Amino acid sequence: DTAVSQTPKYLVTQMGNDKSIKCEQNLGHDTMYWYKQDSKKFLKIMFSYNNKELIINETVPNRFSPKSPDKAHLNLHINSLELGDSAVYFCASSLVGEGEKLFFGSGTQLSVL
Amino acid sequence: AQSVTQLGSHVSVSEGALVLLRCNYSSSVPPYLFWYVQYPNQGLQLLLKYTSAATLVKGINGFEAEFKKSETSFHLTKPSAHMSDAAEYFCAIEGAGSYQLTFGKGTKLSVIP
Numbered sequence: 001d002t003a004v005s006q007t008p009k010y011l012v013t014q015m016g017n018d019k020s021i022k023c024e025q026n027l028g029h030d031t032m033y034w035y036k037q038d039s040k041k042f043l044k045i046m047f048s049y050n051n052k053e054l055i056i057n058e059t060v061p062n063r064f065s066p067k068s069p070d071k072a073h074l075n076l077h078i079n080s081l082e083l084g085d086s087a088v089y090f091c092a093s094s095l096v097g098e099g100e101k102l103f104f105g106s107g108t109q110l111s112v113l
Numbered sequence: 114a115q116s117v118t119q120l121g122s123h124v125s126v127s128e129g130a131l132v133l134l135r136c137n138y139s140s141s142v143p144p145y146l147f148w149y150v151q152y153p154n155q156g157l158q159l160l161l162k163y164t165s166a167a168t169l170v171k172g173i174n175g176f177e178a179e180f181k182k183s184e185t186s187f188h189l190t191k192p193s194a195h196m197s198d199a200a201e202y203f204c205a206i207e208g209a210g211s212y213q214l215t216f217g218k219g220t221k222l223s224v225i226p
Binding site for chain 2: 044045101105106
């Protein structure tokens with residue numbers, strides 16, 4: 001019955017690899033997000049996406065790309081992983097116009113070695 | 114542009130004592146302000162929000178926050194701390210109509226028995 005679920009919970013990988021984090025929501029929401037939480041606990045939006053529009057935070061490297069096979073899924077694909085990509089990544093969802101009523105997944109801890 | 118600053122990355126209180134977590138904001142437009150809580154190994158969840166109605170906002174688990182425009186503050190309080198309140202707390206701001214949040218760096222609350 002998890003509202004927003006993301007997998008895997010932990011991801012350990014080598015520098016230079018390509019990896020994906022999956023996110024699914026069963027709330028019927030039309031907007032999904034990816035947030036990055038760094039080691040200092042600072043939480044920063046990376047992308048927001050609905051059926052009409054992808055909004056990209058311009059500070060996000062183009063190695064990061066969101067992929068949405070359907071309305072209930074927004075996966076995060078990362079190419080050529082770097083050490084600085086190590087962080088906890090949170091997926092979230094909301095209804096359009098109610099962006100503050102976010103429902104978050106439990107996070108994916110990515111460690112790049 | 115909007116931003117929030119949380120004063121104190123770590124706050125410790127005794128069980129039963131007053132909880133005060135500080136958040137100051139900066140915004141060029143009327144802000145919407147939020148407090149989120151992150152329990153260990155869980156995603157963030159909304160604690161309470163201010164959206165230009167009553168300046169004193171009551172949230173879940175006995176928490177409340179007061180919007181003070183003159184002080185540009187939105188501090189989170191709870192009269193009596195409980196062990197279960199131990200978590201990371203994030204203040205967030207949304208420029209009215211932008212539907213995207215900017216988070217503070219978080220304050221870790223520890224409750225001492």
